[in-house]
Amino acid sequence: MALLEVKNLGISFGGLKAVDDFSMSIEKGQLYGLIGPNGAGKTTVFNLLTGVYRPDTGTILLDGMNITGKKTIEINQHGVARTFQNIRLFKELSVLDNVKAGLHNHYKYSTIEGILRLPRYYKVEKQMDERAMELLEVFDLDEEWDYKASNLPYGKQRKLEIARALATEPKLLLLDEPAAGMNPNETAELMETIRFVRNNFHMTILLIEHDMKLVSGICERLTVLNFGQVLTQGKTSEVLNDKRVITAYLGE
Amino acid sequence: MNKNKIRIQNSITYAVVVGCWILVQIMDKTGHMTSLLRGILVPLCMYSILAISLNLTVGILGELSLGHAGFMCVGAFAGAFFTKCMENVLPNLQLRFFLAILIGAAVAGVFGILIGIPVLRLKGDYLAIVTLAFGEIIKNLINVMYIGLDKSGFHFSIKDTMSLGMDETGVVIIKGAQGITGTPKAATFLIATVLLLATLFIVLNLIHSRTGRAIMSIRDNRIAAESIGINITKYKLMAFSISAALAGVAGVLYAHNLSTLAATPKNFGYNMSIMILVFVVLGGLGNIRGSMIAAVVLTLLPELLRGLNDYRMLIYAVVLIVMMLFNSSPKAIELRSVLLERFRKKKDPATKEAA
Numbered sequence: 001m002a003l004l005e006v007k008n009l010g011i012s013f014g015g016l017k018a019v020d021d022f023s024m025s026i027e028k029g030q031l032y033g034l035i036g037p038n039g040a041g042k043t044t045v046f047n048l049l050t051g052v053y054r055p056d057t058g059t060i061l062l063d064g065m066n067i068t069g070k071k072t073i074e075i076n077q078h079g080v081a082r083t084f085q086n087i088r089l090f091k092e093l094s095v096l097d098n099v100k101a102g103l104h105n106h107y108k109y110s111t112i113e114g115i116l117r118l119p120r121y122y123k124v125e126k127q128m129d130e131r132a133m134e135l136l137e138v139f140d141l142d143e144e145w146d147y148k149a150s151n152l153p154y155g156k157q158r159k160l161e162i163a164r165a166l167a168t169e170p171k172l173l174l175l176d177e178p179a180a181g182m183n184p185n186e187t188a189e190l191m192e193t194i195r196f197v198r199n200n201f202h203m204t205i206l207l208i209e210h211d212m213k214l215v216s217g218i219c220e221r222l223t224v225l226n227f228g229q230v231l232t233q234g235k236t237s238e239v240l241n242d243k244r245v246i247t248a249y250l251g252e
Numbered sequence: 253m254n255k256n257k258i259r260i261q262n263s264i265t266y267a268v269v270v271g272c273w274i275l276v277q278i279m280d281k282t283g284h285m286t287s288l289l290r291g292i293l294v295p296l297c298m299y300s301i302l303a304i305s306l307n308l309t310v311g312i313l314g315e316l317s318l319g320h321a322g323f324m325c326v327g328a329f330a331g332a333f334f335t336k337c338m339e340n341v342l343p344n345l346q347l348r349f350f351l352a353i354l355i356g357a358a359v360a361g362v363f364g365i366l367i368g369i370p371v372l373r374l375k376g377d378y379l380a381i382v383t384l385a386f387g388e389i390i391k392n393l394i395n396v397m398y399i400g401l402d403k404s405g406f407h408f409s410i411k412d413t414m415s416l417g418m419d420e421t422g423v424v425i426i427k428g429a430q431g432i433t434g435t436p437k438a439a440t441f442l443i444a445t446v447l448l449l450a451t452l453f454i455v456l457n458l459i460h461s462r463t464g465r466a467i468m469s470i471r472d473n474r475i476a477a478e479s480i481g482i483n484i485t486k487y488k489l490m491a492f493s494i495s496a497a498l499a500g501v502a503g504v505l506y507a508h509n510l511s512t513l514a515a516t517p518k519n520f521g522y523n524m525s526i527m528i529l530v531f532v533v534l535g536g537l538g539n540i541r542g543s544m545i546a547a548v549v550l551t552l553l554p555e556l557l558r559g560l561n562d563y564r565m566l567i568y569a570v571v572l573i574v575m576m577l578f579n580s581s582p583k584a585i586e587l588r589s590v591l592l593e594r595f596r597k598k599k600d601p602a603t604k605e606a607a
Contacts, residue, residue, distance in 0.1 A: 050479060076481035084479075090472035092538075093465070101469040104462065105481045111490065114461030115454055121461065128462075168480050 003028045003204050009058035018044045020228045032206045033219030041228040042208045051075040079171035083161040091150035099132040102167025135163045155186040175207040265541045273445045294509045297444035298502045301451045303531035303543035305498030311538035313491040314471030316380040319387030321524035323360045327500025331356030332435045332507035349438040353504045360500025364493030372488045394515040399426040431514030439509040467491045
């Protein structure tokens with residue numbers, strides 16, 4: 001059974017059908033790409049999948065469970081984590097605390113235990129520190145753990161956002177334009193990181209991307225969105241050679 | 253390690269408070285204490301508690317609240333009401349005062365939740381204005397409230413003393429705009445200092461815990477906080493009500509430092525709320541020690557300038573502007589860091605040579 005099964009998803013804003021009759025199925029462990037011209041509705045799909053918007057029509061099944069119309073925090077707790085197109089870090093917090101915030105629902109002690117500094121506070125905080133540092137090491141951020149998140153260079157901020165999303169122990173990771181604003185070197189490094197995450201965390205990844213080198217380099221399957229509708233989907237090589245896709249991107 | 257840095261910073265904050273307490277004791281013993289200064293010791297602690305607690309809402313949660321005096325008012329009346337009612341049941345004043353503090357905090361905390369539920373749906377300026385309105389509502393409600401106690405129990409009215417309909421044994425406890433008269437003067441500088449330390453302990457430990465991280469993540473980016481599974485409503489309400497409860501503690505302290513407690517615009521009006529906000533902004537948003545110091549300086553200043561009569565508030569205002577500029581203008585911050593660096597450089601070779 002597919003990990004994510006989306007059927008006939010649709011939402012309109014006013015008279016505009018932002019996403020219409022959108023279906024997609026992602027297998028466990030797949031690296032899946034969602035591409036399309038600007039304004040095609042890619043981020044809207046992400047917002048529907050993560051509960052930011054409630055779909056007008058359609059169903060979303062995650063690992064067989066119906067998560068349609070659930071709230072963002074519930075969907076996260078069921079195992080969907082995401083990053084954002086315009087980076088959304090906790091700017092005033094340290095790099096380490098950003099990841100520890102992601103661990104919020106997996107390492108728990110009560111507020112009272114925190115205020116009174118009972119033994120559990122020290123025990124759980126230590127576990128959190130260790131786990132967070134592990135994650136930071138994966139993304140080569142461990143030396144900057146003490147930095148304020150907003151002081152990190154751009155590429156590292158992107159990585160930190162992925163680390164924070166992974167801290168919530170998701171089954172499905174959604175990356176919204178992870179390579180946006182990166183130079184070719186940074187993009188190449190990011191591709192390695194995404195592959196590494198998939199292999200080492202056994203993660204299923206769905207990403208939105210405009211960088212075709214990244215898409216063709218790491219995505220196994222693609223869905224092409226145009227004017228809110230699925231233009232075509234299938235294996236990456238086949239999709240990218242499809243005449244309709246080229247037309248959608250470049251015009252007649 | 254970062255952890256140690258935080259621990260050192262917190263220790264300094266506690267040490268400053270304890271140091272001030274010792275200083276006051278020394279001044280007292282050596283006879284340098286004027287009656288003016290003695291009278292202001294408890295208010296200093298009270299304002300510090302208010303500033304610290306408001307910083308939890310404004311600096312840590314990141315929501316502008318202009319109704320902090322309202323929560324203080326609730327705490328003050330709840331606490332004073334309790335000590336007044338229990339006069340005959342619990343003759344031990346210190347114990348009664350201690351319980352009154354807990355009750356004041358609890359009642360103000362509950363009000364924080366009740367007001368927080370509708371108010372925290374708003375953001376920014378809108379939230380500020382609605383909290384301002386709530387603060388005024390609380391004050392005005394208390395001003396028309398009459399509560400009396402006789403053999404058959406409590407009597408409540410919002411008209412006047414007569415309509416309470418009590419028998420001859422009845423005592424009026426809250427007398428409308430006159431408030432509560434004859435509250436015992438139980439607050440001492442020692443108790444006030446201990447309460448201030450307790451407030452610091454609660455707020456500082458809260459900030460550097462799982463809960464504090466959740467609250468600050470909401471402040472920094474609500475959408476991202478939601479996406480990693482943090483319950484926005486829960487933590488917003490928690491921060492808001494803890495802040496209100498601590499303001500309630502300050503209120504109880506206030507009520508037991510005076511013999512009459514009335515909800516006048518001067519002590520519980522929006523002027524008070526804004527003054528507390530000034531402490532917080534001046535001390536630095538999210539900077540707990542800063543708001544404490546700002547509260548002390550800005551409370552002491554008008555008192556120390558009392559001799560200058562007419563120029564008092566003028567100087568106060570000028571000092572306020574200068575301090576704001578010094579603390580927060582980008583140029584001043586730059587200048588400060590340059591000076592600090594130069595100072596460190598001078599110090600460094602010296603220490604190396606010494607070693």
